[in-house]
Amino acid sequence: MMGNVIDLEDRGPGRVRTPARRPSSRRKAKTEAYNAALSHFTQQDAVVVAAQGGSVEALYVARDAVAHEAASLLYERQHAVPGSREAARTSSRRIAALAEVGRLTIAIHRSCPGEPSPERMGRVMALLRADIEDVVRALFDTGTAQRLFDEMARRLPVDDA
Numbered sequence: 001m002m003g004n005v006i007d008l009e010d011r012g013p014g015r016v017r018t019p020a021r022r023p024s025s026r027r028k029a030k031t032e033a034y035n036a037a038l039s040h041f042t043q044q045d046a047v048v049v050a051a052q053g054g055s056v057e058a059l060y061v062a063r064d065a066v067a068h069e070a071a072s073l074l075y076e077r078q079h080a081v082p083g084s085r086e087a088a089r090t091s092s093r094r095i096a097a098l099a100e101v102g103r104l105t106i107a108i109h110r111s112c113p114g115e116p117s118p119e120r121m122g123r124v125m126a127l128l129r130a131d132i133e134d135v136v137r138a139l140f141d142t143g144t145a146q147r148l149f150d151e152m153a154r155r156l157p158v159d160d161a
Contacts, residue, residue: 070097
């Protein structure tokens with residue numbers, strides 16, 4: 001008796017058909033758990049969430065995600081075995097990712113020319129202000145740094161970020 005054999009698997013023209021086994025209950029449970037985790041991860045991914053919103057911010061999120069992937073590909077390439085086939089493949093994938101960043105940037109510009117999102121501008125300005133404050137604190141004494149911060153507050157608008 002053959003027990004777990006369910007059918008003969010068709011392998012294509014000219015190949016011998018071989019018996020295929022039913023997946024065990026353990027394998028089915030692992031597959032279902034994997035698919036559930038994949039579905040959950042996909043639904044929580046920032047790119048998917050932003051794309052469901054249908055705004056220009058979705059393009060920004062997608063561009064950021066592709067840029068992060070391109071950066072990780074650069075890391076992989078730099079740590080690959082020199083001259084390996086995998087290093088060349090990683091380079092090609094990185095170039096494709098960088099080209100996609102360019103395409104997304106053009107799409108952002110076309111959809112909203114000259115106007116970055118207020119949220120993005122707020123984040124950029126907050127980071128810029130924090131960097132400036134760190135440098136001023138490192139270069140000047142406390143009194144001089146405070147005078148500079150007071151003058152910045154007087155001349156620059158308050159950011160809500």
